[in-house]
Amino acid sequence: SRCCRYVLEINFNLMGWSWVIAPTVYQTFYCAGDCPEMNIYAFSGSRDNRMYSFVRRNEDASCCSATKHSDLSILYQNEKGDILHEVVPNMVLEQCGCS
Structure with a gap:
């Protein structure tokens, strides 16, 4: 199982966030x-006399x-009852990678 992006569904209603109008459910990852x-591998020396240098990355390194995110547009109601629109940055994971 290599490094991959997997679905994670967020349901605002199940979280008790009834003030979020849309989306009530969204998929992040x-x-x-x-x-x-x-x-x-680094090679040096003549054809008959080569030295090999081997460097191995530490497994913890x-x-x-996450390597890329996108924004999420949310429509919600504030304490005064006003309906507002907000773009929340970096709420949806778009891409994964090894770092």
Whole structure:
């Protein structure tokens, strides 16, 4: 199971947020999975006498995480009863990657 984006559904009504008019449900996502280790080989020396250098990334150094987000447009009612529109930045995960 490599690093991938998986669906996570948020239901504002189930959270008790009845003041959110739309969307009442939206799909955001989460990142999970393994990131392959990075192997780097460096070659030096003559054809008959080569030295090999092997560098292996620490397993903790590479993790599956969010690399791109998008905004979410929300229509809601405030305490005074006014209906307002707001764009909330970075609420929807668009892409995952290994970092």
